[in-house]
Amino acid sequence: MTVETVTHTIQLILAPVVMLTACGLLLNSLVVRYGAIAEHLRALSRERLDMLRGARDTTLDRERLTEIKTQVPELLRRHKHLHDALLLVYASVLVFIGSMFVIAVATAANSALLTNVVLVMFLFGVGLLFAGVLVVMVEVRNSHRVSQFEALRGGRL
Numbered sequence: 001m002t003v004e005t006v007t008h009t010i011q012l013i014l015a016p017v018v019m020l021t022a023c024g025l026l027l028n029s030l031v032v033r034y035g036a037i038a039e040h041l042r043a044l045s046r047e048r049l050d051m052l053r054g055a056r057d058t059t060l061d062r063e064r065l066t067e068i069k070t071q072v073p074e075l076l077r078r079h080k081h082l083h084d085a086l087l088l089v090y091a092s093v094l095v096f097i098g099s100m101f102v103i104a105v106a107t108a109a110n111s112a113l114l115t116n117v118v119l120v121m122f123l124f125g126v127g128l129l130f131a132g133v134l135v136v137m138v139e140v141r142n143s144h145r146v147s148q149f150e151a152l153r154g155g156r157l
Contacts, residue, residue: 009107016096016103016122023093023129030089030136034082041075044068067150074146081139088132095125 048068051061099121106114 005107009104012103012107013100016100016125019096019122019125019129020093023089023096026129026132026136027086027089027093030082030086033139034079034086037075037079037082041072041079044072044075071146071150074142074149078139078142078146081135081142085132085135085139088128088135092125092128092132095121095128099125 048065051065054061099118102114102118102121105111106118
């Protein structure tokens with residue numbers, strides 16, 4: 001293998017590296033959102049249990065329990081959307097890493113078939129990333145609804 005071939009192979013492998021960097025940035029923000037929603041769910045659960053243990057039957061307690069009962073299913077849906085998006089983006093990372101190996105093997109073997117496999121793998125990785133971003137868009141749209149409910153409901157008390 002010549003120096004030019006090795007240099008060219010490294011350049012080919014860099015395209016998936018750029019995609020991996022984009023995935024890493026996206027994953028960082030998704031993991032933070034995923035954790036924040038999980039923590040919010042735990043806090044609501046604790047608050048509900050504390051209110052039920054206290055067994056005060058005030059109008060405010062009943063109202064807050066109704067709010068929690070309404071919010072939890074929506075937060076669980078958002079959590080599931082983020083879970084699905086994370087899995088899709090992690091799968092795209094896996095495909096991009098795999099395509100880097102196939103690029104190296106295709107270059108070393110000078111295989112036209114493997115070159116086509118690399119293209120399909122790369123496009124599949126981009127498709128997974130695209131699907132993950134679409135799922136995140138749905139979650140972001142739904143997050144507004146939950147925030148709006150909480151703000152308006154609290155304003156009426």
